[in-house]
Each structure stands twice: as C-alpha cells, then as structure tokens.
Amino acid sequence: xxxxxxxxxxxxxxxxxxxxxxxxxxxxxxxxxxxxxxxxxxxxxxxxxxxxxxxxxxxxxxxxxxxxxxxxxxxxxxxxxxxxxxxxxxxxxxxxxxxxxxxxxxxxxxxxxxxxxxxxxxxxxxxxxxxxxxxxxxxxxxxxxxxxxxxxxxxxxxxxxxxxxxxxxxxxxxxxxxxxxxxxxxxxxxxxxxxxxxxxxxxxxxxxxxxxxxxxxxxxxxxxxxxxxxxxxxxxxxxxxxxxxxxxxxxxxxxxxxxxxxxxxxxxxxxxxxxxxxxxxxxxxxxxxxxxxxxxxxxxxxxxxxxxxxxxxxxxxxxxxxxxxxxxxxxxxxxxxxxxxxxxxxxxxxxxxxxxxxxxxxxxxxxxxxxxxxxxxxxxxxxxxxxxxxxxxx
Amino acid sequence: xxxxxxxxxxxxxxxxxxxxxxxxxxxxxxxxxxxxxxxxxxxxxxxxxxxxxxxxxxxxxxxxxxxxxxxxxxxxxxxxxxxxxxxxxxxxxxxxxxxxxxxxxxxxxxxxxxxxxxxxxxxxxxxxxxxxxxxxxxxxxxxxxxxxxxxxxxxxxxxxxxxxxxxxxxxxxxxxxxxxxxxxxxxxxxxxxxxxxxxxxxxxxxxxxxxxxxxxxxxxxxxxxxxxxxxxxxxxxxxxxxxxxxxxxxxxxxxxxxxxxxxxxxxxxxxxxxxxxxxxxxxxxxxxxxxxxxxxxxxxxxxxxxxxxxxxxxxxxxxxxxxxxxxxxxxxxxxxxxxxxxxxxxxxxxxxxxxxxxxxxxxxx
Numbered sequence: 001x002x003x004x005x006x007x008x009x010x011x012x013x014x015x016x017x018x019x020x021x022x023x024x025x026x027x028x029x030x031x032x033x034x035x036x037x038x039x040x041x042x043x044x045x046x047x048x049x050x051x052x053x054x055x056x057x058x059x060x061x062x063x064x065x066x067x068x069x070x071x072x073x074x075x076x077x078x079x080x081x082x083x084x085x086x087x088x089x090x091x092x093x094x095x096x097x098x099x100x101x102x103x104x105x106x107x108x109x110x111x112x113x114x115x116x117x118x119x120x121x122x123x124x125x126x127x128x129x130x131x132x133x134x135x136x137x138x139x140x141x142x143x144x145x146x147x148x149x150x151x152x153x154x155x156x157x158x159x160x161x162x163x164x165x166x167x168x169x170x171x172x173x174x175x176x177x178x179x180x181x182x183x184x185x186x187x188x189x190x191x192x193x194x195x196x197x198x199x200x201x202x203x204x205x206x207x208x209x210x211x212x213x214x215x216x217x218x219x220x221x222x223x224x225x226x227x228x229x230x231x232x233x234x235x236x237x238x239x240x241x242x243x244x245x246x247x248x249x250x251x252x253x254x255x256x257x258x259x260x261x262x263x264x265x266x267x268x269x270x271x272x273x274x275x276x277x278x279x280x281x282x283x284x285x286x287x288x289x290x291x292x293x294x295x296x297x298x299x300x301x302x303x304x305x306x307x308x309x310x311x312x313x314x315x316x317x318x319x320x321x322x323x324x325x326x327x328x329x330x331x332x333x334x335x336x337x338x339x340x341x342x343x344x345x346x347x348x349x350x351x352x353x354x355x356x357x358x359x360x361x362x363x364x365x366x367x368x369x370x371x372x373x374x375x376x377x378x379x380x381x382x383x384x385x386x387x388x389x390x391x392x393x394x
Numbered sequence: 395x396x397x398x399x400x401x402x403x404x405x406x407x408x409x410x411x412x413x414x415x416x417x418x419x420x421x422x423x424x425x426x427x428x429x430x431x432x433x434x435x436x437x438x439x440x441x442x443x444x445x446x447x448x449x450x451x452x453x454x455x456x457x458x459x460x461x462x463x464x465x466x467x468x469x470x471x472x473x474x475x476x477x478x479x480x481x482x483x484x485x486x487x488x489x490x491x492x493x494x495x496x497x498x499x500x501x502x503x504x505x506x507x508x509x510x511x512x513x514x515x516x517x518x519x520x521x522x523x524x525x526x527x528x529x530x531x532x533x534x535x536x537x538x539x540x541x542x543x544x545x546x547x548x549x550x551x552x553x554x555x556x557x558x559x560x561x562x563x564x565x566x567x568x569x570x571x572x573x574x575x576x577x578x579x580x581x582x583x584x585x586x587x588x589x590x591x592x593x594x595x596x597x598x599x600x601x602x603x604x605x606x607x608x609x610x611x612x613x614x615x616x617x618x619x620x621x622x623x624x625x626x627x628x629x630x631x632x633x634x635x636x637x638x639x640x641x642x643x644x645x646x647x648x649x650x651x652x653x654x655x656x657x658x659x660x661x662x663x664x665x666x667x668x669x670x671x672x673x674x675x676x677x678x679x680x681x682x683x684x685x686x687x688x689x690x691x692x693x694x695x696x697x698x699x700x701x702x703x704x705x706x707x708x709x710x711x712x713x714x715x716x717x718x719x720x721x722x723x724x725x726x727x728x729x730x731x732x733x734x735x736x737x738x739x740x741x742x743x744x745x746x747x748x749x750x751x752x753x754x755x756x757x758x759x
Contacts, residue, residue: 232446240447343581
C-alpha cells in the first residue's frame with residue numbers, strides 16, 4: 001500500500017479546519033462527537049479537496065452548535081423566571097450561532113430521515129459504498145493495465161480465472177485482476193454522469209422558472225421546445241451524433257447528455273412554479289411584503305427541492321445508461337478503466353461463448369446494476385425527506 | 395334554453411354559427427376539436443424533428459459527402475467521379491444552397507423516398523427499413539403488451555390487498571426490476587442461462603429466424619419466429635414491468651379513495667363489479683399516456699438489446715449504419731423511430747381523450 005497517496009492537500013485542510021469543531025465540542029465535554037467530527041472533516045477534505053474539507057468542517061461545527069446552543073431569545077430554553085431576563089439583543093456572534101444551530105438541526109433531521117426509510121437507507125448505503133470504493137479503493141488495490149502473462153495456469157489455454165482468495169473477482173482475458181478494474185473503472189463514469197445530471201438540472205430549473213414566470217409567449221416557445229426534445233428518442237440521437245462528432249471529451253459528452261435530458265424536469269419545474277405561485281402561503285407571504293428573496297428562498301424553493309433532487313438522480317441514472325450504452329456499442333473512444341469497456345471487452349473476447357469468461361462480464365454488469373439500483377432506492381428517502389406528508393409514523 | 399341564459403354562451407358566437415354555411419360550420423367544429431389539435435401538434439413535431447435531423451447531419455463538422463468522397467478516392471476513384479457518386483448517393487450536391495437542399499429533401503421524403511443506402515449501394519433506404527421494422531415492431535410490441543397487461547393485473551391486485559405479504563414482496567421485486575438497465579438483463583440472460591446453465595444455445599438463438607426455414611404461415615416458421623423473439627421479449631418485459639406494477643398500484647390506491655367508489659359500495663354493488671368497472675377503468679387512465687412514452691423508450695433501448703441478441707430489427711440496423719457511417723440509412727432509421735414515437739404520442743392522446751372525456755372538454759375550453 002502506498003501511503004504517500006494519502007497526503008493530499010484536502011486532507012490537511014480538513015484536519016486543520018476540523019480543529020474548530022473539535023475545540024468547540026471539547027469546551028462542552030462532548031469528546032466522542034468531537035473526535036467523530038474531526039475525522040469526518042478530514043475525510044471530507046480527502047474526498048472532495050480543500051474546499052470540501054472546509055465545507056465538511058463547517059457542517060460538523062453546525063451539528064455541534066445545534067447540540068450546545070441555547071437560544072437566549074427563547075424564554076423556555078433559557079428557563080428565564082421573568083421576561084426581563086430574556087435578551088432580544090444579540091451580538092453578531094450569537095446571530096451566527098443561531099443560524100448554525102438551525103443548519104445543524106436540519107442536518108440531524110435529514111440524517112434521521114435517511115435512516116427512517118428502509119429502502120432509501122439501503123440505496124444510501126449503496127451510493128456511499130461506491131463512493132468509498134472509487135475514492136479509497138485505489139489506495140489498497142493497484143491498477144493492472146498490462147497483460148499478466150505469467151498468471152497462466154499450467155496446461156490452461158486462456159488466462160481467465162474464477163474468483164480466488166488472491167483475486168476475489170477473478171482474472172480477465174489478459175490475466176488482469178478484475179477487481180482492480182471495477183475499483184478504478186467507476187470513477188470517470190460516475191463523475192461524467194453526475195456532471196450530466198447537474199447540467200441538466202441547471203438547464204431545467206432555469207428554463208422551467210423562465211417559462212412559468214416569463215409570460216405567455218416565452219412559455220409557449222419553451223414548451224414547444226421541450227415537447228420537441230421529449231419526442232426525439234435520446235439514445236438513437238446520441239448514436240447518430242456519435243457518427244458525426246468524436247466524443248473524446250467527457251465534459252462535452254456530459255453537456256450533450258444534459259442537452260437531451262432536461263425537458264422532463266423542466267416541465268415539472270414549470271408546473272410546480274405555476275402551482276406554487278397560486279398557493280395560499282405564497283400569497284400570504286406576498287401580502288405580508290416579505291420580499292422576493294424571502295419568498296423564493298423560504299417559501300418556494302423548499303417546496304421544489306424534492307422535485308429537483310429526485311430529478312437530478314433520475315438524470316444521473318439516464319446519463320449513466322446512455323454512457324455505458326455508447327461504450328458497449330463501441331461508439332466512444334475506449335479508455336480503460338471503465339465498467340462499460342469491461343463489458344465491451346468481454347463481448348469482443350467471446351464472453352458469450354466461453355464459460356470461463358463469465359466473471360469478466362458479470363462483474364461490471366453487477367456494478368452498474370447495483371449502482372443504478374442504489375440511486376433509485378435513494379430517491380425514496382429523498383421523497384420522504386422533502387415531503388412531510390409521506391413520512392410514516394411521525 | 396340557451397337563449398334564456400345569455401351569459402352562458404357568448405352572443406357573437408351563436409350568431410356567427412347561424413349565418414355560416416353548414417360545411418364551414420363543420421370545418422370550424424373540426425378545427426376546434428380535441429383530436430384535430432392533437433394530430434396537428436403531432437404533425438408539427440414530426441416536421442420539426444425532420445428539419446432538426448436534416449440540419450444536424452449537414453451543418454455539423456465532418457460533412458458526410460466529403461467523408462464518402464474521401465473513402466471513394468482512397469478506393470481509386472478520381473475526385474470528379476467520387477463527387478458524382480457521392481452526390482447521387484446522398485441525393486444532394488454540397489454546392490447547392492442548404493435551403494434548396496432542404497426543400498428537395500422534404501419533397502423526396504413526402505414521396506417516401508429516403509435516398510439510397512451508402513454501404514450497400516443500390517438498396518433503397520425505405521426498403522431496408524421495411525425489412526427491419528417488422529422484427530422490432532413484433533418484439534417490442536408484444537413485450538409492451540405483455541408487461542402492460544401483467545403490470546396492470548399485478549398492480550391492481552397489490553392495491554386491493556395492500557399491506558399484505560404479497561404486496562410487500564412484489565413491491566420490493568418491482569422496484570428492484572425497474573432500477574436495472576435493460577442491457578444488464580440481456581447480458582445476464584445470455585451469460586447465466588445461455589453460457590453457464592446451457593438452457594439454450596446462444597449461437598442458435600441469434601437472428602430473427604432459424605436459417606433455412608421458408609417464410610410463410612407454417613407452424614415451423616412462426617414457431618421459429620417466436621423462439622427467436624423470446625429472449626429480447628423477456629428482456630424488455632423485465633426492464634419495463636416494474637414501472638407498470640408500481641404506477642398501477644399507486645394509481646389504483648388513489649382511485650380507491652375516491653367518493654364514487656364509496657357511493658358504489660353504498661349502492662351494494664358486488665366487489666367484482668366495483669373492482670373492474672369502477673376502480674380498474676379509472677385507475678388505468680394515467681397509464682395509457684405512459685404507454686406512449688414507454689414505446690419511445692423501448693424503441694431506444696432496443697438499439698442495445700438487439701445488438702446482444704443479434705436480432706435483425708431497426709435498432710441493430712441503426713448500430714450497423716452508424717458503425718459503417720451509412721448516413722442516409724442512419725437518417726432514415728432515426729426518422730422512422732422518431733415518427734413512431736410521435737405517432738404513439740398522438741394515439742395515446744386520442745385514446746385518453748376518448749377514455750376520459752374531461753380531457754378533451756378541458757382542451758376545448
């Protein structure tokens with residue numbers, strides 16, 4: 001194992017910034033939580049870089065503050081004997097604490113929601129599993145890109161091997177460790193699908209709000225455009241495009257996938273904005289003159305986030321479907337390691353005739369199926385998280 | 395009666411229909427009808443999609459004519475000969491303005507002329523499509539029918555006995571099934587049941603029929619067609635049935651809560667009559683529109699699935715056309731798939747309007 005790979009700047013950033021929640025929790029003698037959150041910030045920094053480390057540390061801090069903060073404005077929380085003891089003036093620092101406590105409480109509630117729905121929790125665990133595998137797997141497993149001719153069993157005429165204790169998923173046609181390809185092969189696929197999902201969500205939210213709020217003419221035009229894109233079959237269009245453009249940039253592929261998948265979400269965002277505009281509580285907020293920022297951030301946005309989050313996941317799923325499909329059909333420049341390319345290799349190396357090569361094709365399709373399944377199960381938790389009416393037994 | 399309530403009917407409309415010629419009035423009625431709107435919208439979308447593909451192939455880098463010319467010149471043709479051949483193949487001359495090409499292309503299209511295939515010279519693209527289309531239609535169509543019917547039956551049963559073990563187990567299975575991409579099923583079936591368990595011979599199951607059987611209404615031919623379609627159909631059914639089950643279940647549950655169900659129960663109607671005539675028919679409404687969307691989805695999915703089973707349908711033809719850079723065939727097949735999706739959308743909208751009169755009335759108003 002190569003320990004130097006651990007030394008990323010994000011790890012140090014997470015460790016250093018993580019000292020703040022550590023000290024805060026230490027002050028209130030919450031030592032187990034302090035350690036957990038320091039480790040969490042370090043991990044966040046390791047996985048998502050310097051910025052990720054700082055954000056994780058901030059979230060960790062907010063969770064601690066939500067445990068320790070006493071709202072001075074609340075006579076019940078402070079156990080004040082008379083109203084004179086309650087102070088409504090707060091310093092900047094106290095304001096910061098109150099906001100952080102709010103964030104922390106929300107985070108803890110979200111955590112409980114994740115565990116509450118069984119199916120959703122399984123999906124969440126699955127997603128975490130794949131995330132951990134692609135991030136930390138490379139630390140423990142070395143990637144085998146070259147043929148390993150020396151692994152040929154005496155008397156065997158192929159290099160294929162069934163799973164053994166040394167190679168838990170067996171060997172492929174060049175004698176390479178299939179596990180290493182599974183561990184390394186998800187990275188590009190997952191990142192590109194997430195990018196595609198993100199772009200598609202951004203386009204959909206922007207165009208959907210524009211259509212709902214921009215007046216009848218814009219609405220009509222955008223709707224017609226969405227209808228056109230909805231009827232054009234995505235995957236065949238991608239195939240046709242593949243013959244014209246060279247898909248050598250993953251980012252471009254993500255943009256292209258996003259350009260094809262936005263209409264579904266755009267239509268639901270439009271409908272949602274239109275219906276939210278008419279809701280009583282939004283009208284009440286308008287009547288109270290609470291300001292556009294407040295109305296959008298506090299009244300409208302929280303009611304749309306479930307749509308957005310769930311559709312983001314659906315967009316990621318369909319992007320991954322198309323990405324793998326393109327690779328399986330050999331329409332994209334093949335760059336190992338990639339789960340799709342493992343299937344392509346298995347197919348071209350005769351996995352459909354040779355019983356020995358079962359593992360070479362079974363491993364990537366299981367990985368893809370499990371990842372997609374985790375995503376779809378996770379949407380159930382999301383639904384419950386954002387839609388209080390679905391919560392059972394609350 | 396209407397004249398006594400002038401607010402109900404705008405007066406100018408009633409006077410205009412009285413003075414109009416009956417034929418014109420009839421036309422007016424057609425124009426404002428729901429079906430007309432749906433069909434017109436479909437035709438407009440089809441036109442837009444056609445225009446889109448036309449400009450897509452021509453305006454993007456890597457002009458197909460010059461690519462074909464390069465290929466021909468490598469085969470030993472002179473530049474002039476190559477240009478001539480390419481122009482006849484594509485039915486267009488790159489020197490002619492794009493708009494003129496567009497008019498020509500649309501004119502040819504209306505006459506059903508999609509040009510000639512590039513890779514297999516001398517074959518009309520429309521003939522190629524006619525050769526491949528039936529296979530996809532048969533496999534995708536029967537799979538959709540099977541999974542739709544099964545899904546509706548199972549979904550209704552699950553909603554009726556909701557909360558039971560039967561419901562819980564099937565819900566888990568259905569969500570698991572719906573989460574997995576179709577090609578995973580295709581590969582899994584081939585690998586596990588074909589290669590490992592040897593339930594069928596993978597090589598023999600390829601293609602649309604067994605080689606050497608005369609086409610015709612014989613038992614041998616039809617049996618062979620069914621046998622070869624079996625694996626793709628199973629794949630499509632597995633990939634789509636989960637969604638049908640789950641949406642039918644949720645739709646039925648929400649219908650069961652409606653007031654008219656309580657009224658029907660209060661009237662003392664039999665359980666079976668309530669389930670079939672009151673619940674089932676109404677709960678199916680939202681699924682009819684989904685059927686259209688899923689036709690498009692399955693047609694797209696068939697591209698990958700047909701590749702694995704070497705099934706001679708449109709999807710495999712499209713893959714081959716793309717790998718051989720056969721632009722005319724590609725364009726033609728893509729167009730046919732798009733138009734199939736649009737046509738199924740029109741059909742679904744019309745069916746919905748017929749099944750649920752509220753929709754067409756709402757559209758009219």
